[in-house]
Amino acid sequence: MPHRFKRKIAAQSREMPEPYEGSRPVPMIVVLIVASIFLWAVGYIGYTYQAQPSSYGDWRSAADFQREAGTAQVDGAQLYATHCVACHQATGKGLPGVFPPLSGSEWLEGAPDAGIQIVLHGVMGPLTVGGTKYDGSMPTFKDKLNDEEIAAVLTHIRGSFGNSAGAVKAAEVAAARQASADRSAPWNGDADLAALR
Structure with missing residues (x-):
């Protein structure tokens, strides 16, 4: 091998040594730290x-977790946040000229029939809320929410945002659902809903 090639190889190996794997042991300090954490x-x-028996727990039995008939175990506020807040907003004031407010809405006062029917079947067409006419659409929830969920969300709405109407029971929703079971289209705003108020 010519001398100049040897110098070139020596220079390359000095400047950029080839990587190699060695048998370098793990530093003793790392072994001690891992062992001490494990111990x-x-x-x-x-x-x-x-090692105490489970009977020393909170003394509740399976019967304590059975809910009474007619009591709502559904979180109406959570359902509102999931299904309603995008249009009616977290404050319940809606969007002026676009989505009607729930705060102070005459459709939520008194008997819950109108509110139940609106949530069940939705609304399409002009609806007057607080003296302002809204011409939008509200989706139907009869296939998305069960009776307890509709009762819970309406109870939340009727007791929030400055509203003080009473709670809605799942049985009322079930009765309203059955009464309007043949309805396949949304309510036509004021024209259809005025009789329910």
Whole structure:
């Protein structure tokens, strides 16, 4: 091999040495840290283990978790946040000229029939709320929400945003659902809903 090639190879290996794998042991400090954490965890589990019978718990039985008939276990506020807040807003004031307010709405006062029917079948066409006419559409929820969920969300709306109407029961929603079971189209705003108020 000519001398100049040897110098070139020597220069290359000096400047850019080839990587290689060695048998470098894990530093002793790392081994000690890992071992001490492991021993601490085993000791902690052993020290805090409680071998007490489950009867020392909170004394509740399965019967305590059975709900009474007619009591709502559905979170109406959560349902409102999921299905209603995009249009009617977190304040219940809607969007002026676009989505009607629920705050102070005459459709939510008194008997819940109108509110139930609006949620069940939706509204298409002009609807007057608080003296302002809105000409939009509200989707139907009869296939999305069950009776308890509709009752819970209406109870939340009728008791929030400055409203003080009473709670809605799932049985009322079930009766309203059955009474309008043959309805396949949304309500035509004021024209259809005025009789329900």
